[in-house]
Amino acid sequence: xxxxxxxxxxxxxxxxxxxxxxxxxxxxxxxxxxxxxxxxxxxxxxxxxxxxxxxxxxxxxxxxxxxxxxxxxxxxxxxxxxxxxxxxxxxxxxxxxxxxxxxxxxxxxxxxxxxxxxxxxxxxxxxxxxxxxxxxxxxxxxxxxxxxxxxxxxxxxxxxxxxxxxxxxxxxxxxxxxxxxxxxxxxxxxxxxxxxxxxxxxxxxxxxxxxxxxxxxxxxxxxxxxxxxxxxxxxxxxxxxxxxxxxxxxxxxxxxxxxxxxxxxxxxxxxxxxxxxxxxxxxxxxxxxxxxxxxxxxxxxxxxxxx
Amino acid sequence: xxxxxxxxxxxxxxxxxxxxxxxxxxxxxxxxxxxxxxxxxxxxxxxxxxxxxxxxxxxxxxxxxxxxxxxxxxxxxxxxxxxxxxxxxxxxxxxxxxxxxxxxxxxxxxxxxxxxxxxxxxxxxxxxxxxxxxxxxxxxxxxxxxxxxxxxxxxxxxxxxxxxxxxxxxxxxxxxxxxxxxxxxxxxxxxxxxxxxxxxxxxxxxxxxxxxxxxxxxxxxxxxxxxxxxxxxxxxxxxxxxxxxxxxxxxxxxxxxxxxxxxxxxxxxxxxxxxxxxxxxxxxxxxxxxxxxxxxxxxxxxxxxxxxxxxxxxxxxxxxxxxxxxxxxxxxxxxxxxxxxxxxxxxxxxxxxxxxxxxxxxxxxxxxxxxxxxxxxxxxxxxxxxxxxxx
Numbered sequence: 187x188x189x190x191x192x193x194x195x196x197x198x199x200x201x202x203x204x205x206x207x208x209x210x211x212x213x214x215x216x217x218x219x220x221x222x223x224x225x226x227x228x229x230x231x232x233x234x235x236x237x238x239x240x241x242x243x244x245x246x247x248x249x250x251x252x253x254x255x256x257x258x259x260x261x262x263x264x265x266x267x268x269x270x271x272x273x274x275x276x277x278x279x280x281x282x283x284x285x286x287x288x289x290x291x292x293x294x295x296x297x298x299x300x301x302x303x304x305x306x307x308x309x310x311x312x313x314x315x316x317x318x319x320x321x322x323x324x325x326x327x328x329x330x331x332x333x334x335x336x337x338x339x340x341x342x343x344x345x346x347x348x349x350x351x352x353x354x355x356x357x358x359x360x361x362x363x364x365x366x367x368x369x370x371x372x373x374x375x376x377x378x379x380x381x382x383x384x385x386x387x388x389x390x391x392x393x394x395x396x397x398x399x400x401x402x403x404x405x406x407x408x409x410x411x412x413x414x415x416x417x418x419x420x421x422x423x424x425x426x427x428x429x430x431x432x433x434x435x436x437x438x439x440x441x442x443x444x445x446x447x448x449x450x451x452x453x454x455x456x457x458x459x460x461x462x463x464x465x466x467x468x469x470x471x472x473x474x475x476x477x478x479x480x481x482x483x484x485x486x487x488x489x490x491x492x493x
Numbered sequence: 494x495x496x497x498x499x500x501x502x503x504x505x506x507x508x509x510x511x512x513x514x515x516x517x518x519x520x521x522x523x524x525x526x527x528x529x530x531x532x533x534x535x536x537x538x539x540x541x542x543x544x545x546x547x548x549x550x551x552x553x554x555x556x557x558x559x560x561x562x563x564x565x566x567x568x569x570x571x572x573x574x575x576x577x578x579x580x581x582x583x584x585x586x587x588x589x590x591x592x593x594x595x596x597x598x599x600x601x602x603x604x605x606x607x608x609x610x611x612x613x614x615x616x617x618x619x620x621x622x623x624x625x626x627x628x629x630x631x632x633x634x635x636x637x638x639x640x641x642x643x644x645x646x647x648x649x650x651x652x653x654x655x656x657x658x659x660x661x662x663x664x665x666x667x668x669x670x671x672x673x674x675x676x677x678x679x680x681x682x683x684x685x686x687x688x689x690x691x692x693x694x695x696x697x698x699x700x701x702x703x704x705x706x707x708x709x710x711x712x713x714x715x716x717x718x719x720x721x722x723x724x725x726x727x728x729x730x731x732x733x734x735x736x737x738x739x740x741x742x743x744x745x746x747x748x749x750x751x752x753x754x755x756x757x758x759x760x761x762x763x764x765x766x767x768x769x770x771x772x773x774x775x776x777x778x779x780x781x782x783x784x785x786x787x788x789x790x791x792x793x794x795x796x797x798x799x800x801x802x803x804x805x806x807x808x809x810x811x812x813x814x815x816x817x818x819x820x821x822x823x824x825x826x827x828x829x830x831x832x833x834x835x836x837x838x839x840x841x842x843x844x845x846x847x848x849x850x851x852x853x854x855x856x857x858x859x860x861x862x863x864x865x866x867x868x869x870x871x872x873x874x875x876x877x878x879x880x881x882x883x884x
Contacts, residue, residue, distance in 0.1 A: 225694030229560065230701075237703045245699035250692040253701035254559050254586055261553035264546055265518060265560030265568075266692065272515040272544035273566055278685070283694055301556065304549030 187379045188386070193220045203246040204238040208411025210401030210418065211235045211317050213375050218286070218315065219249075221385035225281055229263045231289030231298060232256035234324040235317065257297040259287040260305035260314055267310045284389050285312040291332035292322045294398075295356050299331075306365040306394045313388035314396045316358065319403040327406040331356040334426075335478065336471050337458045339406070344461035349471050354478060362396040363432045369395035371431035371440075375402075376419035380429065380440055387433075400427050408457020417455065424452045425483045430490065437489040449479045494739075499671040501632040501664035502527030505571065505597045505657065507671075508639035510535050511679040512595075515566035518546035518557035522576040523609045524661040525599035529571060551576035555583035555594075562592035563700055565691035567643065570594065573661060574601035577615045581622070587654045588623025588716060590701060593646035593686070594654040596624075597639065600761070600812075601661040602848040610849020611661030613760065617813040617822045623716050625655040625723050626790040628760040632669040635659045637740055638787070640679060644730045647686045650722040660762040662849065674738055682737045720791045727788060744793040746785045747800055749775050753782030755864035756801055756838075758827060759810035760786050763845075763852065767810075770857045781861050789823070794830040801831060805868035806839040808860045808878075812846045820877070839867045845880035856880055 198219040205212040211234055230236045230253045239246040240253065254262045263285050273279035289298055294316040302314060321339050322328040329342035335354045338344040342351035362370040369391040373381040381399060388395035400418050404411035421427035425446045430439045450472055453459040462468040499507060506528045509517065519529045536545045546561075548554045554570050562568045572580060577598060587594055598616055602608040616626060627642060629635040635657060642655040659665055674682075690698055704712060727744060735741040748768045750756065757767045764785035771781045784800045786793070801807050811821025820828060824842040831837045843860055846852050860878065867873050 227692055227694065240699050240702035242702040242704040242708050245702060247699055248697060250694055250697045251699045252560070252563055252692055254556055254590070255582060258553060258556035258583070261548065261556035262560035264548070264553070265516060265557030265562075266564055268518075268544035268546050268557070269516050269561035269564040269566035269568075272542060272561075273564065275542040275544075276513075276515070281694065300549060301553050304553055307549070308547065 187383050189379070193382070198222070198248045200246045200248060202244070204241065205234065206405055206411065208402065208404040208414040209234070210319060210375055210403065210414060214317050214399055214401055215239070217375060217378055217382055218385050221382045221389065222284065223386065223389055224284065226284040226286060227252065227266055229254070229259050229266065229285065229287040231259040231287070231293035233290040233293055235288065235290070237324060256293050258301045259289045259293060259298060261301040263287040263312045263314070264305045264308065264310045267312050286389070287312060287314045289314070289316055290324070291316060291318040291320060292330045295331035295358055299361070303365065306362060306367050306396070309393050311393055313385065314394065315385070316396070316398045317401040318398050319401040319406060320355070321406050323403045323406040332358070334475070336462060336475055338461055339458065349461060349468055358398050359396070359432060367394045367396065368392070368434050369432065371397050372427065372429050373397055373399040374418040374422050374427060374429055375399060376415050376422065377429065377441070384431065406458065408460070409455050413455070417452070420447070420452045420455070423447050424449045425479050426452050428483055428486045430486055437486070437492070439487065439490045449476045494672055494674060496670045496672050498668050499632055499636070500527060500666050500668050501629070501635045501659045502599065502666065503531050504632040504636035504671045505639050505659070506531035506535070507673060508636045509569045510541055511674065511676055512567065512569070512640060512643050512683055513680070514543050514569045516544050516546060516558065516561035516568045517570065518548050518554045518561065519570045519572065520548055520551045520554045520576060522551070522573045524601060524611070524665040525571045525573040525576070525597065527665065528597055528599070551579040552583060555580045555587060558594045559583065559587050559590060559592050562594050563590065563692045565686065565688035567647070567686045568592070568594045569596070571597035571599070573599040574603055574615045577619060578603060581619060584619050584622035584624060589712065591652040591719070592654055593652055595639065595642045595646055596654065596656045598656045598658045599661045599665045600658050608848040609661070611663055612847050612849065613812040614814070616656060616658050617815070620790065620822055623653065623720070624790065625651070625653055625720070626658060627655065627787055628658045628789060629664060630762055630764050630785060631664060632667065632671050635664060636671050636673065637734065637738060637742060640683060641730050641734050641742065644683055644733070645723065645727055648726045648730070649689060651719055651726050652689065653719050653723060658761065663762045678737045682733060724791050724793060742787060744786070744788040744796045745800060746787065747782060749782035750784065750800055752780055753804050754780040755806045755861060755868045756782045756784060756804045757808050757810060757857070757860060757864065758784040758786065758797070758801065758823070760789060760812070760823065763810055763812070766852060766854055767857050770854045770861060774858070774861055779865060781865065792826045792830065797827060797830040798834055801827070801838060802834050804838050806864045808841055808843050808864045810843045810845055814844055814847065839871060839873050841867065841873045841875060842877040843880050844877060850881055852881065
């Protein structure tokens with residue numbers, strides 16, 4: 187774990203961007219920049235962070251930053267990493283450059299999963315960060331493979347028959363770990379030193395690494411924008427979002443939540459779950475979510491104790 | 494110079510090897526496969542220093558190429574048909590971000606129904622993606638154009654991606670004697686890429702920013718200018734190439750056009766057959782000629798006007814259909830290039846060779862006869878001839 191004093195005071199992610207108040211991505215971007223070890227290139231997928239930080243002719247990035255499209259951040263990063271290697275072989279490049287790809291959950295869990303899988307399989311030396319706000323927020327809060335069960339989004343609306351998204355969230359870390367990569371982790375920006383430490387680890391790993399960081403979205407989750415960090419802290423304290431890492435074949439729980447709060451405490455602060463509380467209290471759905479949270483926690487705990 | 498037996502695909506792979514490319518990112522698809530197979534062997538045998546990114550799709554192939562190109566590296570990819578269609582989104586990004594990527598396209602029909610044989614549906618479907626398009630007639634031209642394509646793409650006044658098109662199977666898989674250059678000659682002709690801007694931590698830039706109503710249009714306008722520049726730069730590149738290779742290329746090649754009254758204009762391998770038929774007919778005293786376009790984008794309007802302006806009738810060969818349009822893509826361009834002339838020749842469209850349907854000299858002779866008839870009568874009998882189709 188890093189300490190505050192160890193962090194660079196240099197701000198490579200400049201203020202003045204147009205992300206919403208309380209958006210997790212701005213916080214995550216800034217923290218990510220604090221974890222760099224040297225010259226770095228950022229590859230961004232299409233998404234909120236991209237559209238809000240690089241409105242031409244302005245940019246928030248004081249380091250090289252490239253956006254190509256939505257589904258291919260991992261593929262673009264592959265090309266950049268290998269191009270530096272190739273140019274180094276012919277003596278035209280002598281700098282060590284770290285490459286970080288950043289994409290939302292839409293660009294990672296869904297449309298970008300193929301490019302990510304290919305890049306992980308090929309083993310390029312780069313870090314992939316998924317800022318996971320659990321829906322397509324940039325296009326107006328549509329459901330993604332990362333959207334939790336029961337959430338009300340514009341394409342999984344809470345209706346009179348179907349109470350929000352019927353499906354459950356994908357296991358991204360499991361998918362990434364199955365590629366045999368050396369490092370994969372989840373993180374919550376409420377625990378800044380854990381996140382920054384993980385970014386640094388992901389950079390230092392020789393080969394691909396993936397971090398799925400929970401990113402609060404006041405607009406999509408419909409919570410008070412002043413309470414964003416509290417939201418992602420509650421997500422951890424309720425075991426809704428377990429914070430753990432997969433390192434060289436071994437799982438490790440970073441925060442053991444021995445006395446978890448009921449998931450309801452996390453759900454009830456967010457408009458995306460408000461239909462579970464009003465007009466009728468949907469105990470059935472909330473119980474179902476709680477059971478899933480428990481099962482998922484036990485599954486991860488088992489993985490961590492198997493080591 | 495050494496003459497070696499190479500298929501069109503092998504000739505392209507050999508030219509890429511000699512071009513000292515930094516990155517090849519590609520996904521296999523028939524009939525492009527030989528290009529990537531040969532090139533991976535060069536990598537495996539240590540004959541090149543190139544990084545070969547063996548991607549999981551064509552979409553990722555071009556995405557990786559774009560990333561690599563942004564660093565200032567020299568980049569190549571190759572594809573065909575469905576692969577080019579899957580790349581479609583990235584084609585526009587490559588040109589919009591001004592990445593001078595060179596791509597070999599083994600032209601093949603598009604599904605459905607699925608078909609692996611050659612026609613131009615793939616590249617014509619990508620016609621407006623901002624790529625310079627070159628069509629080769631045979632393996633020799635595929636080799637020569639691949640070398641020239643890098644120089645054209647990377648020129649400071651162009652900075653655009655270039656596709657070198659070769660007809661599936663007819664060129665890609667047909668072995669011919671190819672006159673190859675020595676490595677030193679290629680190095681002399683094609684120096685290391687000198688990029689204008691790169692992704693470099695020492696000079697940070699933002700690439701691929703969001704441009705709204707206030708700037709987007711200006712970026713597109715600059716691409717128009719770059720395309721126009723490509724026309725002039727091509728002449729410069731071809732002249733330099735003649736200096737090292739002795740072979741002289743340009744935007745188009747003509748046969749028998751000095752005194753022709755009726756002409757055929759086409760792309761790619763069809764030109765060889767058309768020329769042989771024209772040779773035979775001319776020996777019989779019939780005034781026919783052939784225009785083979787090497788450069789399709791930017792479309793060389795003035796050159797086409799100069800080549801065809803004096804004839805009475807033109808048959809335009811399109812190896813792709815533009816559904817619902819009056820003419821195929823090439824024919825529309827030819828009409829557009831000629832209609833401002835004082836006397837515009839009579840023009841008709843020949844759709845042919847779809848899904849690799851063979852075109853014999855007799856078929857082309859039929860079209861020359863139609864064209865000569867139109868030249869004589871001043872009337873076009875059939876606006877679009879679907880050559881060789883069973884009705």
